[in-house]
Every structure is written in structure tokens, then in C-alpha cells.
Amino acid sequence: MLLLDRVDKTYPNGVRALERFSADIPQGEIVAIIGGSGCGKSTLLRAVAGLDRASAGLVSLDGATIEAPHAKIGIIFQEPRLLPWLSVADNIGFGLGDLPKDVRRERVATALTRVGLADKAKAWPRELSGGQAQRVAIARALVPQPEVLLLDEPFSALDAFTRADLQDHLLDLWADTRPTLLLVTHDVDEAVVLADRVLVMRPRPGRLFDDITINLTRPRDRASPLFESFKRRVLTALDRSLDLSVPDGAGKSAAGDAMWW
Amino acid sequence: MTLDTTTLNAAAQAAPAATRTQWRVLKPLLGMLLPLGIALAWELAVYRGWSNGRLVPPPSRVLATIMDLARSGELTRHVVTTLTRVGAGFGLGVVAGTMFGAICGYWDVARRLFDPTVQALRAIPSIAWVPLFILWLGIFETSKITLIAVGVFFPVYLGVMGAILSVDRKIVEVGRTFRLSGAAMIRRILLPAVLPAYVVSLRVGLGLGWMFVVAAEFMGASEGLGYLLIDGQQLGKPAQIVAAIVIFAVLGKTTDWLIELATAPFLRWQDGFRAGGAA
Ligand SMILES: Nc1ncnc2c1ncn2[C@@H]1O[C@H](COP(=O)(O)OP(=O)(O)OP(=O)(O)O)[C@@H](O)[C@H]1O
Ligand SMILES: [Mg+2]
Numbered sequence: 329m330l331l332l333d334r335v336d337k338t339y340p341n342g343v344r345a346l347e348r349f350s351a352d353i354p355q356g357e358i359v360a361i362i363g364g365s366g367c368g369k370s371t372l373l374r375a376v377a378g379l380d381r382a383s384a385g386l387v388s389l390d391g392a393t394i395e396a397p398h399a400k401i402g403i404i405f406q407e408p409r410l411l412p413w414l415s416v417a418d419n420i421g422f423g424l425g426d427l428p429k430d431v432r433r434e435r436v437a438t439a440l441t442r443v444g445l446a447d448k449a450k451a452w453p454r455e456l457s458g459g460q461a462q463r464v465a466i467a468r469a470l471v472p473q474p475e476v477l478l479l480d481e482p483f484s485a486l487d488a489f490t491r492a493d494l495q496d497h498l499l500d501l502w503a504d505t506r507p508t509l510l511l512v513t514h515d516v517d518e519a520v521v522l523a524d525r526v527l528v529m530r531p532r533p534g535r536l537f538d539d540i541t542i543n544l545t546r547p548r549d550r551a552s553p554l555f556e557s558f559k560r561r562v563l564t565a566l567d568r569s570l571d572l573s574v575p576d577g578a579g580k581s582a583a584g585d586a587m588w589w
Numbered sequence: 590m591t592l593d594t595t596t597l598n599a600a601a602q603a604a605p606a607a608t609r610t611q612w613r614v615l616k617p618l619l620g621m622l623l624p625l626g627i628a629l630a631w632e633l634a635v636y637r638g639w640s641n642g643r644l645v646p647p648p649s650r651v652l653a654t655i656m657d658l659a660r661s662g663e664l665t666r667h668v669v670t671t672l673t674r675v676g677a678g679f680g681l682g683v684v685a686g687t688m689f690g691a692i693c694g695y696w697d698v699a700r701r702l703f704d705p706t707v708q709a710l711r712a713i714p715s716i717a718w719v720p721l722f723i724l725w726l727g728i729f730e731t732s733k734i735t736l737i738a739v740g741v742f743f744p745v746y747l748g749v750m751g752a753i754l755s756v757d758r759k760i761v762e763v764g765r766t767f768r769l770s771g772a773a774m775i776r777r778i779l780l781p782a783v784l785p786a787y788v789v790s791l792r793v794g795l796g797l798g799w800m801f802v803v804a805a806e807f808m809g810a811s812e813g814l815g816y817l818l819i820d821g822q823q824l825g826k827p828a829q830i831v832a833a834i835v836i837f838a839v840l841g842k843t844t845d846w847l848i849e850l851a852t853a854p855f856l857r858w859q860d861g862f863r864a865g866g867a868a
Contacts, residue, residue, distance in 0.1 A: 379762060397766045409763050413781040413858040422777075423767040452858050472767075 329354055330376070330476055330508055335385035337371050345371040347533035348385070355475065356506040360513055360523035362562065364570050368534020369512040373478050376510060377403045389476060402474035402507075406481045408461035410453040416440070416464055417449040423472040439467040442501060459490040463497065470501055477502075479511040483518065495521055499546065516566065520558045521548055528562065530569035535576065537569040646828040651835060654828040658817075668836065670813040671802055674730070675844075678737025678805075679798040683791065686742045690749025695779075700750070711743045716804055723808065733805035740801035741794040748790020752783035785859060788852045792845055799841045814840075 330353040337346040345368040353359055361369050374380040376387050378397040387394040389401065402423075410419045421436040440446045443463040453461060462482060469477055483491040495518060502509060513519050519526045520542055528538040542558050549555060568574045628648045635642035642650065658664035689707070693700040718739060719732075726732035756779055764778040806815020814833045821829035 377766060379765060397768050399768065403766050405759070405762075407759065409759050411760065411763065411778070411781070413784075413855075422763075425767075425773070425777075454858070 329390060330510070331386070331388045332372075332376070333386040333388070335372065335375055335382045335387060337368070337375060337380070338383045344533035346375070346382070347535045349529075349534065349536055350385075351527060351536065351539075353508055353510065355508055358502065358509040358511065358522055358524045360511045360519035360526045361529060362513055362516065362519050362526055362566060363529030363534070363537070364531050364566075365514075367529045367531035369529060370480055371534065372529075373403070373480050373510065373512055376476070377401060377478050379403075399472070400475040401478065402469035402472065402476070403478040404462075404465050404469045404480070404482045406484060408453070408458075408465040410456075410461055410464055410468075412453050414453075415449065416445065416451050416453065416456070419453065419464055420467045420471055422468055435471055439471045442504075443467045443497065459486050459494060462486065462494065466494075466498065466501065470505075470507075473505055474507055476508045476510065479509065481512050481514060484514060491515075491518070492521075496547075498522070516559055516562050517550070519562060520544075520555060521550060526562050526565075528565045528569050530576075537576070538565040540565060644827055646831055650828045651831045654826075654832040655836070658829075658832065664836075667812055667814050667817055667833075668840070670810075671806070671815065672840065674733055674737060674805065674813065675795075675798045675802045677730075678734045678801070679741050679795055681734065681738035682741025682794060682798065683745050685738065686745025686790075686794065687749050687787075689742075690746040691753065693746075694750040694753025704750075707743075707746060711747075715740050715743075715801065719804070719808055728809045733802070733808075733810070736805045737798050737801045740797040744793040744797060745790050748786055748793070749783065752786035752790075753779065755786075756782045781855075784852070785856055788848065788856065791852075792848055795844055795848060796841070799837065799844075803837075 332349055332351045332353075335346055335349045336344075338344045349368075349372060351359075361372065363369055371380070375382045376394065378387075378394045378401065381395060389398060392398075394401070410416075411422065414422065417436050417440065420439050421432050424432045424435060427435070437446075437449075440449055443466060445460060445463060445467075448456065448460065448464075453464070456464065462485075466482070483494050486494065498509075499522065509522070511519075511522060523542055526538075526540045526542060527536060528540065529535065530537040540558075540562060544554060544558065631642075631645070632647045632649060634640050635647040646654075655664065658667075689703065693704055693707075715736065719736060722732040722735055726735060760782060761774070761778060764774045769777060802813070803815045803818070806813040807819060810816045810819075814837055817833040818830055821827065821833065
């Protein structure tokens with residue numbers, strides 16, 4: 329269970345990026361975080377990753393407070409951030425430093441096959457396409473078998489086709505060990521395809537506006553009417569979150585009203 | 590008809606491939622064209638009597654001088670002396686520059702403490718130290734090696750510090766998310782990230798080392814290539830001066846090439862504009 333308890337973040341320059349953000353995320357759930365630009369999504373993710381400390385409030389995983397990067401929490405950034413001096417295979421094995429060599433090699437080989445890059449094991453990162461590089465980044469984050477995987481707009485730099493492909497891929501990989509996924513995205517489609525639950529944030533200061541459960545079975549059909557209606561619901565919440573005349577806490581009731589099907 | 594086009598195509602593809610391999614063999618030789626051309630032209634000019642070649646000796650006379658020096662064993666003595674000085678000075682300068690650069694790059698307090706002073710010292714033309722070094726350390730090897738080391742120190746220091754300061758925060762964060770310890774962070778992230786810039790600073794440092802060995806040998810030496818230069822000037826032997834210059838060029842280029850060769854395996858990953866291409 330990943331617990332966010334009234335997390336506050338004020339940057340040294342006085343920007344209040346997060347205000348009393350709370351959420352309980354059960355193990356294995358896929359949660360999408362969506363919201364306008366600058367509403368503190370990356371800040372939130374970095375706090376959960378332990379890369380930045382929250383100014384107040386608490387992040388905890390299975391009862392252990394997160395104050396620094398944690399062995400059971402992995403992160404995938406918007407850019408692949410591969411180490412250019414390591415081959416693709418060595419990049420994937422980067423987080424397995426303390427395992428014996430043969431175990432490491434085997435896990436890397438499995439992961440490479442799993443992301444469909446078995447033939448690229450010896451390639452340099454510069455020889456990969458953007459989508460391939462991001463797949464390597466996904467493999468690198470998954471190979472230490474984290475309990476929580478954080479993704480900050482991982483597919484936003486890719487074209488629509490590659491993005492859809494990688495989304496399916498991610499779900500495939502997720503099904504292996506079922507880690508908790510916390511996914512920041514700008515893309516409503518992506519949120520509804522992947523998530524069990526969509527958290528809508530509103531900016532200045534960043535806070536939770538709405539919490540929408542997507543109870544669609546997987547695999548999801550992007551063309552089904554139900555999918556469309558969930559998409560519309562998230563879009564409506566997103567619109568309202570940016571409308572300054574809508575008071576906080578109106579998110580929930582609005583979502584209730586919208587259950588018209 | 591169709592048969593004809595395929596043979597034509599094959600021929601069209603074979604022709605450029607052949608010229609391409611020829612080109613690959615010829616390309617390194619291209620750089621030799623200019624110096625060889627000039628040398629040959631000068632040789633011809635002296636041979637034909639258009640110039641007596643007294644002040645600018647023709648290549649054949651320079652070569653003869655080098656041969657003479659080599660036969661008497663003097664060449665080896667001078668080259669070994671100079672190489673030893675450069676080696677010792679370069680080694681000291683690199684060790685000191687790397688240590689100071691790394692400390693100042695990694696540790697903010699140290700940078701604030703030392704860097705302004707080092708930068709001020711850097712502003713002094715290193716040759717200006719010569720009289721002081723001679724007073725302090727005598728006219729023998731110590732002062733010479735110190736001068737060379739000072740010359741090498743600054744580019745290496747600046748290179749290492751700058752490289753550490755400009756390591757991408759995003760890549761360091763990757764190390765942090767995998768919870769690397771301080772030592773592992775240095776070994777697995779910082780060192781490889783600064784290596785390309787470090788190699789460049791080593792090569793710049795080596796170039797300065799060769800520059801300063803001449804200055805050091807000008808200030809009173811009984812052997813070494815710099816001594817050959819001075820000796821040639823005082824006794825009016827331009828061929829000996831040019832011979833020493835040529836040997837400097839060969840040694841400088843060779844040592845630089847050795848650094849390049851030794852570090853190339855560690856830098857193959859680089860995404861330079863020549864990556865995987867020529868060179
Ligand atoms: N290092 C920082 N120092 C000061 N202010 C910051 C810093 N990082 C972010 N901010 C501010 O905090 C707020 C939230 O930023 P954050 O990056 O979390 O937004 P975001 O929701 O991820 O936006 P986007 O969707 O554009 O990526 C913004 O107003 C931003 O200007
Ligand atoms: Mg962001």
C-alpha cells in the first residue's frame with residue numbers, strides 16, 4: 329500500500345507546488361495522474377520517488393516512510409535517460425549491481441526479449457530510436473522488480489502509433505509481477521486505457537481535484553462507447569479543474585452527477 | 590531488356606564502391622600532400638641553385654643532420670632527456686590537476702576556497718615563474734620539471750573541474766534512483782561522464798608540456814632537444830635547429846596519438862558527429 333498523507337511541497341523560490349495531497353493506493357493498482365501544466369504532477373512523483381523531500385506530510389510504502397530513493401520504487405522519466413557509455417544490455421542491468429553475474433545476465437536477457445529488443449543487446453544507446461530507447465528505460469526500471477513503478481509522461485515524446493504500442497507493452501509487462509503503477513500523463517486516452525483510477529489535479533497550488541475509478545475490463549477497446557464515456561468524464565473533470573469558478577471539492581459531486589449512462 | 594537493366598544496375602553499384610575503397614586508402618595520405626609538396630619544392634629550389642639554402646636548409650641536409658646525430662648516439666641522449674622531462678612534468682601536472690580539479694568540482698566549499706586563487710595564478714604567464722623557480726630550485730632538473738608541471742596543471746585542472754560541474758543532473762538522478770553509494774556514483778556515473786572532456790584536457794596539457802619543455806631547456810641545459818635548438822643558434826647551424834624542430838613535431842604528434850589510442854576504447858560510445866564514421 330502506497331500512502332500519500334497531506335503532502336506539501338513549497339520550492340525554495342516560494343512556489344507552492346503541492347498542497348495537502350492525499351491518496352491511498354493499494355498494491356498492484358494502476359493510477360493515472362492528470363492535470364494542467366504546472367499543477368505539480370512531476371513534483372508529486374519526485375516526492376514519491378524520494379528524489380525530492382516533501383516540505384510537509386508523509387509518503388510511505390508498506391509503512392516505511394520514503395525520504396530517499398527506495399529499493400522497491402522504480403521510476404521512468406519522460407526522457408529515456410540511458411547511460412550513453414553502457415550498451416543496451418548493461419543499461420538494463422544497471423540496477424542489478426549486487427546480484428551474481430549469471431543471474432544478472434539471465435534477467436537482462438529475459439527483459440530484452442520481453443521488450444522485443446533481443447537483437448539490440450550490444451548496441452549503444454545512440455543507435456536506438458526514441459521508442460526503442462524508452463523501452464530500454466522501461467526494462468531497466470522493471471528488471472529489479474519494484475513494487476511501485478513511477479512514470480512521468482513516459483510516452484509523451486513519441487508519435488501516437490508508437491505510444492499506443494508501448495502502452496500495450498507496458499500493460500503486458502505489468503501483468504508479470506503486477507507492481508503499483510503511478511503514471512503522470514497529459515493524454516486522456518492514455519489515462520483511460522491504462523488506469524484503474526484517474527486522479528485529476530488542479531494547479532496553483534497543486535491539489536487533488538477528482539478521483540475517478542475506471543472499472544473497465546482489460547484488454548480495453550479504445551473504440552467502445554463505454555471507453556468513450558469514461559474519456560468524456562475525465563475530460564469534463566479536467567475542464568472543471570481549470571475553471572477557477574468551480575470550488576475545490578466540487579470535483580467529487582460533479583463526477584457523481586455525470587454518471588448518467 | 591530486363592536482363593540488361595540488372596547488369597547495368599550492378600555495374601553502376603560496383604563502380605562507386607570501388608572508388609569508395611580507394612578513397613578510404615587515400616584519405617589519410619591527403620594530409621601528407623602539403624608538407625611533402627613544400628619539402629620537395631624547397632629541395633628542388635636549392636638543388637637547382639635558385640637559393641643557397643644556407644639559412645633555410647633543404648630537407649636532405651636536415652635529414653643528414655638527424656642521421657649524423659643518430660649515428661653518434663647524441664640523438665637518443667637528447668630525445669631521452671627531453672622525453673623524461675616532459676614525462677615527469679606531465680605526470681606531476683596531471684596528478685595534481687586531476688586531484689585539485691576533482692575536489693573543486695565535487696565539493697562546493699573547496700571550489701569557493703581554492704578556485705579564485707588558482708584562477709589568479711593561471712592568469713600569470715607561466716614563463717614568468719622561471720627566474721623564481723631557478724632561485725628556489727636551482728638550474729637543474731627540479732626547476733625544469735616544475736615549470737612543465739605548472740604548465741600542464743592548469744588545463745587539466747580546468748578540464749576536470751568543468752567536466753564534473755557539467756555532468757547532466759538527469760543522469761546523476763538515474764544513479765540516485767538506483768541508490769548508488771558515493772563511491773559507486775563516482776565510479777559508475779561521474780567518471781565515465783567526465784572521461785571525454787578529461788581526455789581533451791590531457792591532450793591540451795600534453796601540448797603545453799611540450800611547449801614548456803622548450804622554455805625550460807632554454808633556461809640553461811646541457812642536453813635535450815631545446816639545447817640542440819640553442820646550440821644550433823649559437824654555432825650557426827640552422828640544419829640542426831630544423832632537425833630539432835622536426836623531432837619535436839614527430840614526438841609531439843606521436844605522444845598525442847598515443848593518448849588518443851589508449852583512450853579510444855573507452856570512448857567508443859560517444860555520439861560525436863564522426864561516430865562510427867571516419868577517423
Ligand atoms: N525546481 C523547482 N524550483 C522552483 N519551482 C519549481 C521547481 N520545479 C517545479 N517548480 C514549480 O512547481 C510547479 C509544479 O511543477 P511541476 O513540474 O510539478 O508541474 P507538472 O504538473 O509536472 O507540469 P507539466 O505537466 O508541465 O510537466 C510549477 O509552478 C513549477 O513552476
Ligand atoms: Mg512534469
